[in-house]
Amino acid sequence: xxxxxxxxxxxxxxxxxxxxxxxxxxxxxxxxxxxxxxxxxxxxxxxxxxxxxxxxxxxxxxxxxxxxxxxxxxxxxxxxxxxxxxxxxxxxxxxxxxxxxxxxxxxxxxxxxxxxxxxxxxxxxxxxxxxxxxxxxxxxxxxxxxxxxxxxxxxxxxxxxxxxxxxxxxxxxxxxxxxxxxxxxxxxxxxxxxxxxxxxxxxxxxxxxxxxxxxxxxxxxxxxxxxxxxxxxxxxxxxxxxxxxxxxxxxxxxxxxxxxxxxxxxxxxxxxxxxxxxxxxxxxxxxxxxxxxxxxxxxxxxxxxxxxxxxxxxxxxxxxxxxxxxxxxxxxxxxxxxxxxxxxxxxxxxxxxxxxxxxxxxxxxxxxxxxxxxxxxxxxxxxxxxxxxxxxxxxxxxxxxxxxxxxxxxxxxxxxxxxxxxxxxxxxxxxxxxxxxxxx
Amino acid sequence: xxxxxxxxxxxxxxxxxxxxxxxxxxxxxxxxxxxxxxxxxxxxxxxxxxxxxxxxxxxxxxxxxxxxxxxxxxxxxxxxxxxxxxxxxxxxxxxxxxxxxxxxxxxxxxxxxxxxxxxxxxxxxxxxxxxxxxxxxxxxxxxxxxxxxxxxxxxxxxxxxxxxxxxxxxxxxxxxxxxxxxxxxxxxxxxxxxxxxxxxxxxxxxxxxxxxxxxxxxxxxxxxxxxxxxxxxxxxxxxxxxxxxxxxxxxxxxxxxxxxxxxxxxxxxxxxxxxxxxxxxxxxxxxxxxxxxxxxxxxxxxxxxxxxxxxxxxxxxxxxxxxxxxxxxxxxxxxxxxxxxxxxxxxxxxxxxxxxxxxxxxxxxxxxxxxxxxxxxxxxxxxxxxxxxxxxxxxxxxxxxxxxxxxxxxxxxxxxxxxxxxxxxxxxxxxxxxxxxxxx
Numbered sequence: 105x106x107x108x109x110x111x112x113x114x115x116x117x118x119x120x121x122x123x124x125x126x127x128x129x130x131x132x133x134x135x136x137x138x139x140x141x142x143x144x145x146x147x148x149x150x151x152x153x154x155x156x157x158x159x160x161x162x163x164x165x166x167x168x169x170x171x172x173x174x175x176x177x178x179x180x181x182x183x184x185x186x187x188x189x190x191x192x193x194x195x196x197x198x199x200x201x202x203x204x205x206x207x208x209x210x211x212x213x214x215x216x217x218x219x220x221x222x223x224x225x226x227x228x229x230x231x232x233x234x235x236x237x238x239x240x241x242x243x244x245x246x247x248x249x250x251x252x253x254x255x256x257x258x259x260x261x262x263x264x265x266x267x268x269x270x271x272x273x274x275x276x277x278x279x280x281x282x283x284x285x286x287x288x289x290x291x292x293x294x295x296x297x298x299x300x301x302x303x304x305x306x307x308x309x310x311x312x313x314x315x316x317x318x319x320x321x322x323x324x325x326x327x328x329x330x331x332x333x334x335x336x337x338x339x340x341x342x343x344x345x346x347x348x349x350x351x352x353x354x355x356x357x358x359x360x361x362x363x364x365x366x367x368x369x370x371x372x373x374x375x376x377x378x379x380x381x382x383x384x385x386x387x388x389x390x391x392x393x394x395x396x397x398x399x400x401x402x403x404x405x406x407x408x409x410x411x412x413x414x415x416x417x418x419x420x421x422x423x424x425x426x427x428x429x430x431x432x433x434x435x436x437x438x439x440x441x442x443x444x445x446x447x448x449x450x451x452x453x454x455x456x457x458x459x460x461x462x463x464x465x466x467x468x469x470x471x472x473x474x475x476x477x478x479x480x481x482x483x484x485x486x487x488x489x490x491x492x493x494x495x496x497x498x499x500x501x502x503x504x505x506x507x508x509x510x511x512x513x514x515x516x517x518x519x520x521x522x523x524x525x526x527x528x529x530x531x532x533x534x535x536x537x538x539x540x541x542x543x544x
Numbered sequence: 545x546x547x548x549x550x551x552x553x554x555x556x557x558x559x560x561x562x563x564x565x566x567x568x569x570x571x572x573x574x575x576x577x578x579x580x581x582x583x584x585x586x587x588x589x590x591x592x593x594x595x596x597x598x599x600x601x602x603x604x605x606x607x608x609x610x611x612x613x614x615x616x617x618x619x620x621x622x623x624x625x626x627x628x629x630x631x632x633x634x635x636x637x638x639x640x641x642x643x644x645x646x647x648x649x650x651x652x653x654x655x656x657x658x659x660x661x662x663x664x665x666x667x668x669x670x671x672x673x674x675x676x677x678x679x680x681x682x683x684x685x686x687x688x689x690x691x692x693x694x695x696x697x698x699x700x701x702x703x704x705x706x707x708x709x710x711x712x713x714x715x716x717x718x719x720x721x722x723x724x725x726x727x728x729x730x731x732x733x734x735x736x737x738x739x740x741x742x743x744x745x746x747x748x749x750x751x752x753x754x755x756x757x758x759x760x761x762x763x764x765x766x767x768x769x770x771x772x773x774x775x776x777x778x779x780x781x782x783x784x785x786x787x788x789x790x791x792x793x794x795x796x797x798x799x800x801x802x803x804x805x806x807x808x809x810x811x812x813x814x815x816x817x818x819x820x821x822x823x824x825x826x827x828x829x830x831x832x833x834x835x836x837x838x839x840x841x842x843x844x845x846x847x848x849x850x851x852x853x854x855x856x857x858x859x860x861x862x863x864x865x866x867x868x869x870x871x872x873x874x875x876x877x878x879x880x881x882x883x884x885x886x887x888x889x890x891x892x893x894x895x896x897x898x899x900x901x902x903x904x905x906x907x908x909x910x911x912x913x914x915x916x917x918x919x920x921x922x923x924x925x926x927x928x929x930x931x932x933x934x935x936x937x938x939x940x941x942x943x944x945x946x947x948x949x950x951x952x953x954x955x956x957x958x959x960x961x962x963x964x965x966x967x968x969x970x971x972x973x974x975x976x977x978x979x980x981x982x983x984x
Contacts, residue, residue, distance in 0.1 A: 111602045113644040113863045116628065119592035121641070123648055124655070127588050143922045145898035145929030145949075148567050152559035152674050153593070153660060157616070162551045169616075175664040176597070176610040176629065188556065189616065201561070204553040208563055210895060210946050212932060215564070220593060224615035234592050242932075249933040423553045455650060458585035482583045489585030492652060492682075493689040506650050509585075 118227030119234045120442060125455040125508070130441060133267055134218065137238050137435065140263030141216035144255065146240050149215050151197035153190055153222075159200050160189050162422035169223040190222040194239045194434070195419075202243060203423030212244035212252075229446075230407060230439045241432030243419050250363060252431045253395040253415060254370035260411055260433045261374055264399070269440070270449065271402040272410060275382035276367055279392050279414070280360025281347065282383070285333055288354035289326050295390070296320045301334050302386040305405075334384040340372060341365040343381040360394070367395055393417045397433055407443060411435045454508025458489040459543060460525070461504040462513045466494035474515040477523065480538045481513070488513075504528060511543070558667030559674045560882060565895040565948070570881060573707055574658065577678050577875065580703030581656035584695065586680050589655050591637035593630055593662075599640050600629045602862035609663040630662040634679045634874070635859075642683060643863030652684035652692075669886075670847060670879045681872030683859050690803060692871045693835040693855060694810035700851055700873045701814055704839070709880065710889065711842040712850060715822035716811075718804040719832050719854070721787065722773075722823070724797025729762075729769050735830070736760045741774050742826040745845075774824040780812060781805040783821040800834070807835055833857045837873055847883060851875045894948025898929040899983060900965070901944040902953045906934035914955040917963065920978045921953075928953075944968060951983070 115121065122130060138148075160170050172189040191197045194217045202209065217239045225231055240259060242252045261274055279298070286294035300315040307315075309331060316327040329350060336346050344365045347357075364381060371379045387396040394415035401407055413433030420428050444450045462478040465471050471494065478488045489509070491500045497514075504512050505528055513536070514524040525541060526533040555561065562570060578588070600610050612629040631637045634657045642649065658678045665671055680699060682692045701714055719738070726734035740755040747755075749771060756767040769790060776786050784805045787797075804821060811819045827836040834855035841847055853873030860868050884890045902918040905911050911934065918930045929949070931940045937954075944952050945968055953976070954964040965981060966973040 109862075110865060111598050111862055113599065113640040114596075115644070116592065116594060116596060119594050121592055122590070123645060124587040124589055127590060131588060142897040143927050145896055145901075145927055147564040147896040148571060149562075149564055150567060151561055152556065153662075154556060154559050154674060156554075156556055158551050159553065161616075171613045172616045173611045173630075173664075174614055176601075176612045190613075200553040204555070205563060210943075214896070214929075222593075224613075234594060251930075251932040255930070255932075422549075422551055425550060456585055456587040456654070457582040461585075487583050487585055489654070490691075490695070492691040492695075503650075 118225075118232050120232055120438065123455070125452040126445065126450070128454065128457065129450055129452055133437060133441060134236075134238075136266040137263045137437070138216070138218060140259065140266060141238075141240055144214075144259050146214045146216040146259070149198075149201060149217055150219055151191070151194075151201050151217070153220065154188050155191050155197055155200065157187050157189050159423075160191065160196060162196070169225055171222050171224050192223045193221055194219060194237050195241075195432075198239070198241060199420040200423050202428060203420040206424060206426065212242050212248065214240070214242045216240045230436075230443060232438055232442075235436070235438035238435040238437050239432060240434075241419075241430050243428050243430035243432075246427050246429070248415070248429045248431055250366055253363060254367050256413065256431050256433050257367070257379070257397050258371060258374070260397070260399070260413075260435065261371075261378065264411065264435065267440075269401075269410075269444070272399055273377070273402060274379045274411075275385045275398045275400065276364070276371075276379060277382055277385040277387075277396050278360040278364040278367075278394055279386070279396055280356050280394055281364055282333075282360075282386060284354045284357030284360050285347070285350075285352050286330065288352035288357050289322075289329050291320070291322060291326060291330075293320065297322070297330060298386045301330060301384065302388075304334060304384050336381075336383040338368070338381045339377055339379065340381075341369040343368060343383075347383070363394055387412060387414055391416055395431065401443075404443070408439075409436065410440050454510070456489070456507050456509065457487050458504075458507065458509045459487045460489070460511045460513050461500065461507075461509045462488055462490045463497055463500050463515065463517075464491040464494055465515060465517055470515065470517065477513070477515050477538050481541075484539075486543070501526070501528070558665075558672050560672055560878065563895070565892040566885065566890070568894065568897065569890055569892055573877060573881060574676075574678075576706040577703045577877070578656070578658060580699060580706060581678075581680055584654075584699050586654045586656040586699070589638075589641060589657055590659055591631070591634070591641050591657070593660070594628050595631050595637055595640065597627050597629050599863075600631065600636060602636070609665055611662050611664050632663045633661055634659060634677050635681075635872075638679070638681060639860035640863050642868060643860040643866075646864060646866065652682050652688065654680070654682045656680045670883060672878055672882075675876070675878035678875040678877050679872060680874075681859075681870050683868050683870035683872075686867050686869070688855070688869045688871055690806055693803060694807050696853065696871045696873050697807070697819070697837050698811060698814070700837070700839070700853075700875065701811075701818065704851065704875065707880075709841075709850075709884070712839055713817070713842060714819045714851075715825045715838045715840065716804070716807055716819060717822055717825040717827075717836050718800040718807075718834055719826070719836055720796050720800030720834055721804055722800075722826060724794040724800050725773055725787070725790075725792050726770065728792035728794035728797050729766050731760070731762060731766060731770075733760065737762070737770060738826045741770060741824060742828075744774060744824050776821075776823040778808070778821045779817055779819065781809040783808060783823075787823070803834060827852060827854055831856055835871065841883075844883070848879075849876065850880050894950070896929070896947050896949065897927050898944075898947065898949045899927045900929070900951045900953050901940065901947075901949045902928055902930045903937055903940050903955065903957075904931040904934050905955060905957055910955065910957065917953070917955050917978050921981075924979075926983070941966070941968070 169192050170189045220236050222234050283294040286297040291297050304312050316322045344361045385398050392414035396414035398409045399411035415431045417429050419430050462474050478490045481488045501512050512526045523536045525536040609632050610629045660676050662674050723734040726737040731737050744752050756762045784801045825838050832854035836854035838849045839851035855871045859870050902914050918928045921928045941952050952966045963976045965976040
């Protein structure tokens with residue numbers, strides 16, 4: 105071994121990395137998410153991690169978050185790399201994808217996308233520079249049936265229920281209800297009202313009321329009505345009557361109430377209290393136009409959304425002259441995962457996927473038999489590690505215990521013995537048949 | 545829809561992207577690869593896509609391929625981003641990972657890693673700027689049992705056999721055989737000989753012989769011996785006798801022959817001809833020290849390696865003062881996949897994972913029943929898409945056909961009918977029970 109300069113390996117802030125036993129838990133999260141998406145017929149797409157900067161900045165707003173690429177040793181013959189950057193979400197690449205492959209897709213197009221995204225932000229709790237997002241969207245040409253306003257949150261609720269999370273609520277609202285209501289009370293700029301009410305979490309009711317009076321210019325009575333609306337919650341379609349009870353009327357409000365009632369009614373079979381109509385939820389500024397969704401942990405209201413989304417008027421207007429409305433949601437899987445890890449709420453198990461450690465006998469013929477037995481068990485769907493050298497059996501068993509392997513298999517170690525399996529948790533050792541033995 | 549400037553979405557050269565039906569095939573490649581790795585007890589790790597440039601350039605050679613990051617709008621308070629780059633392989637990140645988490649890992653450490661990597665190269669056939677690699681490695685402190693020199697190619701052979709590839713051969717060689725042989729014939733710089741013989745594919749036998757005579761300074765007899773060795777092939781451990789038959793002796797050669805015989809003997813149960821001892825294979829320059837492996841398509845010898853690897857003396861010498869030898873291989877899954885796609889050898893199927901399209905009846909109560917039936921089938925493990933609006937049944941069936949969905953489920957559409965399923969391939973329609981119906 106030659107002495108060389110050592111580069112001390114240190115974690116790079118904002119780029120999470122897990123030990124094998126944590127990574128196994130992450131895989132046991134991502135697998136059912138994928139399976140859940142597919143169980144509703146959503147297809148997988150992946151886009152390159154890299155898009156042209158023109159595409160990434162087509163909406164103009166997020167440019168400060170983008171990581172642009174440069175080749176460490178630029179080649180003057182090829183300046184195009186300077187125009188590339190890493191995607192910061194999966195929505196912009198999806199929009200570009202749909203526009204680019206428009207004629208080859210079947211609409212309504214239902215896709216899921218589970219990929220890493222990158223943001224050049226300062227890292228903080230729940231904010232990473234590299235993280236995994238899980239998105240589902242349905243888009244269609246010109247019109248998306250209301251059906252999907254209920255199906256999308258149902259899918260998300262279903263897959264997140266598989267994750268065994270601490271208590272959380274899926275909040276539902278409708279931007280038409282908000283905008284229609286604010287118009288109905290005579291607000292001149294309903295979007296300004298939405299922007300003010302959207303700050304409830306940050307500045308509280310008093311702060312929002314102040315904003316409505318001073319910045320938005322509402323009368324005291326108008327502001328009261330807005331605050332009353334924002335205070336409404338309901339777990340079923342009857343929320344619509346509560347809203348109507350406030351006495352405000354407009355066509356847009358009526359349309360929004362129909363949509364909200366449809367969603368709450370359609371999701372009525374989900375466990376009581378898991379879906380809440382929450383009239384204070386607005387989700388950002390201009391993007392969403394109908395249903396909006398936001399999931400939050402009950403215990404950590406300040407942690408921010410663990411999933412979110414909504415209905416939008418046009419996905420890919422920056423890339424194609426077609427109207428492509430849609431509904432979609434995103435799960436912030438890295439945020440949730442790292443939060444639970446930090447709270448000590450992720451029970452981690454073994455550090456490898458091995459079900460069975462096959463003991464390697466010293467005798468060469470018996471060792472070959474052990475390899476064959478391992479192959480047979482693998483053929484039956486088990487994950488089987490054949491121990492790598494003829495160490496003392498006790499040492500082989502210790503290796504299994506250190507890796508968290510549940511079972512140790514003893515192939516015949518002498519002529520008068522058969523196959524035996526030891527359960528390391530119980531210490532029980534029993535005779536076993538490679539053709540029929542099962543876990544548990 | 546407001547008129548806005550359209551950014552024409554065009555593919556970025558070197559960054560492949562697939563349509564949903566191709567992505568589905570890619571998933572059906574990656575899933576068995578992962579399952580195959582896990583069936584031998586290899587654990588999954590993922591590292592950040594981003595490493596510090598110090599880590600990426602710790603070996604100095606590959607700096608021209610690295611994509612460095614810069615924030616599009618640099619923040620002067622935070623200059624550290626300028627020192628980050630995308631990983632160009634999975635070996636350097638793995639080495640950094642093992643050094644960083646050394647005290648938390650169980651050795652021998654068997655890991656697999658399936659991730660994208662980036663190289664700022666000019667794209668060409670089989671060369672991408674972003675592609676997926678599938679690596680397995682076993683590393684250990686101080687010594688890695690020879691057992692793994694056979695297990696690693698066995699795992700790779702097993703998972704690649706699942707992919708239904710055109711004919712390919714796994715070539716095996718041993719660097720100790722080469723170096724020991726060249727020493728045995730009196731070559732002063734065996735590594736120089738290896739570098740010359742490594743060019744066989746590119747410059748042919750005559751070219752290599754010239755190099756050996758002129759650049760390496762071998763006598764005609766020495767060069768003949770080298771060419772004789774490079775010409776040897778064998779499908780079993782008897783290759784060792786053929787090599788010994790050349791009459792050259794050295795301790796290192798003997799050791800290499802023992803290792804090569806062990807590997808060929810251990811893999812003797814794989815299908816005849818699938819593993820070939822090929823004495824012309826050297827795999828790069830200084831990294832590998834024992835067994836080397838290289839998979840190639842029979843039909844496209846010029847396409848380059850589809851999988852490769854070998855044994856190395858020390859993984860993480862740049863990051864930790866411990867000796868960590870290992871054996872590993874990598875599958876170039878994007879290269880193989882895109883080659884078969886280009887050759888028209890990837891039969892693509894449906895564009896979504898849906899097994900069954902559930903027809904949505906117009907009647908509201910029957911529609912609710914259809915949704916319940918869909919949920920029941922999902923609970924039984926089927927991927928079921930509930931159609932999104934009460935279109936005419938013929939239109940719903942057409943939608944299924946366009947997406948390549950195999951079965952259409954008709955819930956009771958009137959009081960005198962039960963559940964029925966239509967197989968779109970055969971046109972056959974039969975009565976079905978949601979509790980027991982199966983595909984096929």
